[in-house]
Amino acid sequence: MPIITFLPMDKSITVPRGTSVLAAIREAGISFSAPCGGKGSCGKCVMEEVAGLAPETKAEEDALNSHQLGKPMRLACQARICHDAVVRLPVPAFSDERKTLLHRNISFHIDPRFTRERIRLEKATVLEPSSLVSRIRESLKREGKTWINIDLKHLRQIAMTPMENVAGLFLDHDLVDLYQDGCEKKVYGLALDIGTTTMVMYLLDLDSGRQLAVSALANPQASFGADVLSRISSMRRNPDNLTLLHTVLIEGINRLITNVTALAGIPQDAIYDLVAVGNTCMTHFFLGVSPASLAVAPYHAIQEQPVEVPAADLKIAMNKNGLVRTLPGIRSFVGADTVGAILAAELHKSPKTVLLIDIGTNGEIVLKTPAGMAACSTAAGPAFEGATILHGMRADMGAIEGVSISENKGIEIKTIGNGKAKGICGSGLIDAVFVFRQLGLMDATGKIIPVEQAPGVLAHRIIPWKKGRAIILAAKEETDTGKEMIITQQDIRQIQLTKGAIQAGIAVLMMELGVEKEELDEIILAGAFGSYISRVSARGIGLIPPVELEKIVSFGNAAGEGAKKTLLSKREYQESLALAQKVKYIPLSAHKSFNHLFLKGMHFPVLDC
Template sequence: MKYNIKIHVGENVTIEEAQSGENLLDFIRRTCGNIETPCNGKGTCGKCRVKVSGLDTIPSEREKKLLGTEALANGYRLACYNTINSDLDIYCAVDKESGKAKILTESKQRDIALNPVITKKFMQLNPPALHDQAPDMERVAACSDSKVVNSIQFLRELPNALRQENFKTTFVYFDGELVSVEPGDTTRKIYGVAVDIGTTTVAGYLYDLNTGKRLDVYSILNPQGKFGADVLSRIDHTTKSEEGQKEINDAIIKCINEMIGHFAEKNNIKKTDIYAVVLAGNTTMMHFFLNLSAKNIAVSPFIPVTTYLSRFLAREVGININSSGYVVTLPCISGYVGADTVAAVLSSGMYESGKISLLLDIGTNGEIVLGSSKWMYCCSTAAGPAFEGANIRNGIGGVAGAIDRVYFKPEFRFTTIDNAKAVGICGSGLVDVVAGMLDSEIIDETGRIVTDDEAESLPEGLRERIKDIDGLRAFVLSKGNENASGMDIAITQKDVRELQNAKAAIAAGIKILIKHAGIKVEDIDKVYLAGGFGNYISIESAVKIGLIPKALKDKVESIGNAAGAGAVEGLLSRDMLMMTEEIKNRMKYIELSAIPEFVNEYVECMIFE
């Protein structure tokens, strides 16, 4: 049996058919595009809330707990908990073309010598004659100053490529190997793309490899997000069915091909003029891109299939560039310290500095690197997704309307991304509000929100924001009649605990690396904050909550999308590409779960100092 489902997006209404018993989350994914599902529909995060009328099922106790009384009263239900057994009206806050994230694409750029791994050389060959009957392959090999690729495609294309312009040809080299022969002089047409595949976002950069000039930038939310906010949820999706692995791989391949198509159309070039794609990303993202099983990364002892610097023919992995072009994946360190960290170390320059630096990429898996030109230690901390808005009552990513800055003095106020009406709070806003609550004594050093009696000494403007929401103490940032969500946007006691867990994991990881290096925190000369969160976070707030040691407050530098910058350096310079292998070999990975003192450090770091 089929039912008619009216989908309301603002004033627009469309009607779609649904099968009886179809899961509401699956229907919304199919018809409305992405919906926030950090837990991938497991019913644990409470984020897939949707306003719906006509649903005759009674909310379960679990659904009631996750939604809260206010959301239920306003007609919201959790999509993953419900199936379609009648005609319904669904009210979507945004359509699949809106709600775009604020994605960091800029970074600190270094001056490097242009020496791309892909090069071209124009050649005028002597045409064959009765007195010169050398086969085409031998003729080309005799003129090439390097070995020729062993490829059936090369051989099949060679006769026409040579004769189309009467043996005026362009030799295309990858890492010194002749990989293609093109008719005529095409030396001016040689482009490459660097891509940073983040868990949340994907950023790409188009470069002219003749000049080293950046021509374009492209960014988008990672389409794999509909399968879960974190890598473990997505790995779980790949193991549920045969289709799961393919869906994950197809999503990122399609995303990158759309990026390449955008670059080609906007910059009036052909996709066949792009010869190289260099990729950075965490270890799981690299596995998903290559369609490798990541299931062993998810369980102890966390073993990936490969961490090598690798090259693949683009056509073999489904990337639509020149048929002789290559995809290069930068090396990873371990299951949870990936190519994005290696790329960030490269672009920061810390690997060549005589002074000690600390690099932090704060996210679901907070990667930390400590070292200098002489030594480097690294680790990954299970910080959880709090910094990216997951597991937080009103947490969202960095989209329009996300509260990104919070101020308590001289009076309470906040700002939102794009100055839009508030819809939730993102990671930088979360750090600000907890730091402000701590400074204003709304929470104590243990993270406990004050009682009503204890709040009597607070200014009225703050005191009136403290209330109980669904049995939890909470601090209200924005009332329902003031924002776009229609419900109070608040930080609950549970949210404070989530942040404490996240910041404790990072802080404890820093302490463990410092101990292993045998140095003092004061010996650190520079702190590099990489990634979007590191770029937007208030350093003062990060220090206040103990995320960054106080002794390092004046040594912090935000370096933007350092992973993307490292991928760009690998695209523009073979020397930098090879340096990523040296960085990998030089870096010593510390598995925190195998360090007995980590738990004690973690517990100590839960406290706000």
């Protein structure tokens, strides 16, 4: 069987002849982006062939020509391995680190579930030969712990441990570990946000609540698709992929643990608690549970309640006696990450009318009024992650992140790192569309105007593209390929689909709770994307309601902050359980007004003169 070697990681595996490079990448457990999940429809799984692959297919030639690539580039999902081969994979350089910078100064109540207690035993006598466990319980009762549970594993440990000057580490009422009293026993915990695109992990001292380290990593499931439905589809086509999807996720989480413990200089076995949040599909994959039921009507989860499981059961690289737990979900696709975001933003405590929007691959929306809370999930799709956009990319170095109007009424771009443009990320897309509307390059329906109708200074930017038109966003001298970078009519339609879904979801919630836009006191943009987009542009294209700018605030990684809160506090954890039951879930697919509102939401607002 042929051997394929992946550069720059210099990793090799043996595969059957005829295996696609994408299948080999998955088998090797390498993080790699394949937005359509390997169907050959997106043309994004681009890599460099060094040697040994079968000839290009027609699908590859068409896709690579459309991407204007000039190197020996191939599509991983199409390229087949017939002989020993070597390929070079792209290495993201920036986007994951950006998410580690997102934080908000919120207060934390420190009341962890893990506690330490000294054990001071009364001596047994012939007249009163009480068992060792009975005397341990009596000792702890004197310290205020009325009852403890000791499982068989720790019963055996107690029998073999000298009990002089001993202390115990407890999870609620369960004995977790014994150690010598007087030794410093530090206990740490992890808050984990399992995003569809990016995973972020925070390492905290459970005594002080101090954050010691943070690390982010691209979700290693990306080779199975950019969105959750693509990943479910790949699992349904091949049931073995469920195990792979779970395994690569756990391996990625363990890499994050390696990162944060190295940054903080602590051993992994000092970590005893991990709280994970994510959308419903991600928490299912995390637990190794099939989320297939989410993809077919009535779109239900297997489990919405929180799960607590020994770390060893999931092969998490932390103390073998540690606990891994998830927060509860609400319903269907509105999952634990939304509960975490509500907790972090303290919507349940606010007297105001607040709209919280987490614009990710899935768009979760929560509306809080004095009368209650409602939530929904929109199939926003991966357009803002660049997956369905011709020159779209994630927020890596070289991505166009900002677009503005220059002094001479032209178009200016800003890239991450201020270098030549390699593509355009979500924040740049929103800016670009708003600028196109302001300059009159497209109408309210999203249609690019004919070149003869364009202002003279901009006419050269409108070009024919396939069966429609495109707008030149970056000139040849502004790109790293030396070729023009364009936004096509199809790209704009993809943005309209995403915008329409989010706008319709907001409108449905406001309709259900009887809220007018004038009554909104605050709009919170949560998540990485919400933190980097321009409030002016988001409002200008109708992605969010037209309220005063001062009412629109970015929160950062609200889901991750909520995970921290529940990690550090029993009270906050109990609050999350109650919250999940209080939020009213609105299923958009069954709402009578959704389709009408969706079509309406695809239009762009009339511009203020």
